[in-house]
Amino acid sequence: MADRCYKCFRPKEYCLCKYAAPLIRSGVKFVLLMHPKEARRQRTGTGRLCHVALEDSEILVGIDFEKDARLTELLSDDKYFPVLLYPGENAWNARTDGFKGAVNNKKLLVIILDATWFCAKKLIDKNQFLLKLPRLSFYGEYRSIFTFKHEPRPEYISTIESCYYLIKELQSVSLVPSDCNPEPLMTVFKKMISIQLEAENERIEGKRPSTHGYDWKYTRLRKNPFEES
Numbered sequence: 136m137a138d139r140c141y142k143c144f145r146p147k148e149y150c151l152c153k154y155a156a157p158l159i160r161s162g163v164k165f166v167l168l169m170h171p172k173e174a175r176r177q178r179t180g181t182g183r184l185c186h187v188a189l190e191d192s193e194i195l196v197g198i199d200f201e202k203d204a205r206l207t208e209l210l211s212d213d214k215y216f217p218v219l220l221y222p223g224e225n226a227w228n229a230r231t232d233g234f235k236g237a238v239n240n241k242k243l244l245v246i247i248l249d250a251t252w253f254c255a256k257k258l259i260d261k262n263q264f265l266l267k268l269p270r271l272s273f274y275g276e277y278r279s280i281f282t283f284k285h286e287p288r289p290e291y292i293s294t295i296e297s298c299y300y301l302i303k304e305l306q307s308v309s310l311v312p313s314d315c316n317p318e319p320l321m322t323v324f325k326k327m328i329s330i331q332l333e334a335e336n337e338r339i340e341g342k343r344p345s346t347h348g349y350d351w352k353y354t355r356l357r358k359n360p361f362e363e364s
Contacts, residue, residue, distance in 0.1 A: 149330060151326055152187050154323040155188035159319060160190045160191075161311045162311055163302070169249040174196045181281075181296075182294045184324065184327065194249070216243055217245075218271040220301065222272045225270065228304065234308075246265065246268065247297060280328070326361075332359050339355070
C-alpha cells in the first residue's frame with residue numbers, strides 16, 4: 136500500500152495539503168460527524184480536506200453519537216453556541232432576525248454531517264438528539280461544482296462547499312472576521328476534482344487500469360473546467 140499523508144489521508148504522491156493553505160482562521164468551531172462509509176472513501180470525500188484547511192475543526196467518526204464523550208463535552212461547554220447545519224422549515228440562516236443576537240458573545244459551534252445524503256438521513260435517524268439543536272442553513276442558493284457526485288437534488292452541496300459558503304454568509308453579518316479568507320477550501324476542492332478528471336481520462340485512454348466495476352460506463356473524455364488557459 137502506498138504511503139499516505141497523515142493529514143489528508145491520500146497517497147503522498149497525491150497529497151493535497153499544500154493547496155489548502157494558508158490555514159483558515161474563521162473564529163468558528165467546526166465539528167464533522169463522519170459516517171464510517173465516508174471515512175473509507177478517501178478518494179472523493181471532502182471532510183478531511185475541510186479539517187486540513189480549517190484551524191478549529193474536528194472529525195468524529197461513527198454512527199451513534201448520543202453518548203460520544205467528545206461531542207458531549209463540546210455541546211455542554213458554555214463558551215459555545217452549538218448549531219446543526221441541516222435544512223428545515225424552522226432553520227435559521229445568518230440573516231435571520233435574532234440569530235446574531237442569540238449567538239451573542241459565544242463561539243459558534245457548527246455540527247456538520249459528513250456523509251452522502253442517504254447516510255446523513257441514517258445519522259439523523261440514529262441521533263435524534265441533534266434535531267434539538269438550533270438548525271442553521273443558507274440564505275443563498277448554491278450549486279455544487281462536484282462533477283463526480285450525483286446528488287438527489289441540485290442544491291445539495293458537498294461538505295467542503297458547505298463550509299465555504301457558510302463562512303462567506305457569516306462574514307456578511309460580521310460573525311466571521313472580514314479578513315478571513317475561505318478561498319483555500321475551494322482551491323483544494325478544485326484541485327481534487329482536477330486530479331479525478333485526469334485519472335478518469337487516463338483510464339478511458341488506456342493509460343491506467345480500471346479500479347471500479349462501474350468504470351465501463353464512462354467512455355467520454357471530459358475537459359477540466361478549472362484548467363488554466
